[in-house]
Amino acid sequence: MTALTLLLPLLTTTGLLGCTHGKLVKGDDTAVGDGGADTAGDGGADTAGDGGGDTGSGPPPNVVVDLSGDAGGRVVGLANLASLDSAAFGFGAVSWTAVPVDGQAGFRVETLPVDAVEFELDPASFPGWKSALFMPFAFEDDNGDGLHDDTEVITGTSTTWLAWFEAPLPAALAALGFSEGWNALDLSATKGFPPAADLLHIPLFQSLVPRESLTLSGTWEASSPSIHEVGLALMPGSVIAGDAGVTDWFYDAPMAASWSATIKGPPPPDHKADIDGDGVTEAVEVPLSYHDLNHDGSMDPTTEPPLYAACSSGRVVLAWYVDPITALDQAWGWTMQGVGTGWLGLVNPSGTVELLDEDALSGLVMDESCALAATATAAPAGLPSLRARARPVLSPFSTAPRR
Numbered sequence: 001m002t003a004l005t006l007l008l009p010l011l012t013t014t015g016l017l018g019c020t021h022g023k024l025v026k027g028d029d030t031a032v033g034d035g036g037a038d039t040a041g042d043g044g045a046d047t048a049g050d051g052g053g054d055t056g057s058g059p060p061p062n063v064v065v066d067l068s069g070d071a072g073g074r075v076v077g078l079a080n081l082a083s084l085d086s087a088a089f090g091f092g093a094v095s096w097t098a099v100p101v102d103g104q105a106g107f108r109v110e111t112l113p114v115d116a117v118e119f120e121l122d123p124a125s126f127p128g129w130k131s132a133l134f135m136p137f138a139f140e141d142d143n144g145d146g147l148h149d150d151t152e153v154i155t156g157t158s159t160t161w162l163a164w165f166e167a168p169l170p171a172a173l174a175a176l177g178f179s180e181g182w183n184a185l186d187l188s189a190t191k192g193f194p195p196a197a198d199l200l201h202i203p204l205f206q207s208l209v210p211r212e213s214l215t216l217s218g219t220w221e222a223s224s225p226s227i228h229e230v231g232l233a234l235m236p237g238s239v240i241a242g243d244a245g246v247t248d249w250f251y252d253a254p255m256a257a258s259w260s261a262t263i264k265g266p267p268p269p270d271h272k273a274d275i276d277g278d279g280v281t282e283a284v285e286v287p288l289s290y291h292d293l294n295h296d297g298s299m300d301p302t303t304e305p306p307l308y309a310a311c312s313s314g315r316v317v318l319a320w321y322v323d324p325i326t327a328l329d330q331a332w333g334w335t336m337q338g339v340g341t342g343w344l345g346l347v348n349p350s351g352t353v354e355l356l357d358e359d360a361l362s363g364l365v366m367d368e369s370c371a372l373a374a375t376a377t378a379a380p381a382g383l384p385s386l387r388a389r390a391r392p393v394l395s396p397f398s399t400a401p402r403r
């Protein structure tokens, strides 16, 4: 099966941030059911077909995307991969869109759109043989035009992609169950040529829906100072890093033997920065206790230094906020790394990131053994880095070696 050993470019995020995102344009309309949802009026420009529930005339869908979670207000698009090249990896035109009905977005795809980008998937094994790839994704269609505008949040991408395989199909691929024309590729597999998947059941897990709130709770177990002189604050990471200009924070309250702090909504803009340089902005908030020396019920970071942080299994816990994602290449990268957006609770031992579930986040401990210093020295400027985790495997074919 050496012919199937893909020798595709091994992609990294290098160059990703430098790439310009192609203007997303409407593709050829072949989405089914262009009835009431049609906002453009003519068949050629309609991209807002009404999905799998179409009961009107015309052929049935031959591509169906199954959406997990809430589909209300969301639209599913099929975005053409514009380049496999690491320096220019990204998506071009959104060739089709469809409004889900009962969680299913149905498409009728016929010929390859004229503006679709084709490239050699495996020039070593199949020189000259070309294909085109399309990533299913779901987005909040805020303005209801059926198209993905570049400010509209992407709620998930599928790891099963639509692929157009040119004729003649290499015999080795035919033997794997592929056909000339349209196929579905399961890119979540880690070995070999991506296996064929069912065009009528393409799963799309909406993993990028931003989590709007986070609750941290636990116990205060330090023997001193007296709990009546202790406060609990969520300190912006930028303040810990020395930015005196940030003076507002989410939470500042008297300590309790059993405490709980809930963060809701996005942090103020001055809490946010692209800490790890991956193009997505984030914020870090650190739950910590402090000695309220002047008994005014709030933390003055210049005169009331932190006492202890909140620990889970001995590791300092951080609250991260990741801005909602609107760019297709970032959405794919974050899907591949398995990290969501919005509020996340995590620990950052020795530079790696470990997400915590609700159970862990409700059993935190503040005591003498949980020192903020452990966090402050973990990364430059006291801020942990998601960088190691945030290097997404961008190419579906980069999980080398596939064999």
Ligand SMILES: [Ca+2]
Pocket (backbone or CB within 6 Å): 140, 141, 142, 143, 144, 145, 146, 147, 148, 149, 152
């Ligand atoms: Ca829109």
Ligand SMILES: [Ca+2]
Pocket (backbone or CB within 6 Å): 273, 274, 275, 276, 277, 278, 279, 280, 281, 282
């Ligand atoms: Ca970032």
Ligand SMILES: [Ca+2]
Pocket (backbone or CB within 6 Å): 292, 293, 294, 295, 296, 297, 298, 299, 300, 304
């Ligand atoms: Ca105070």
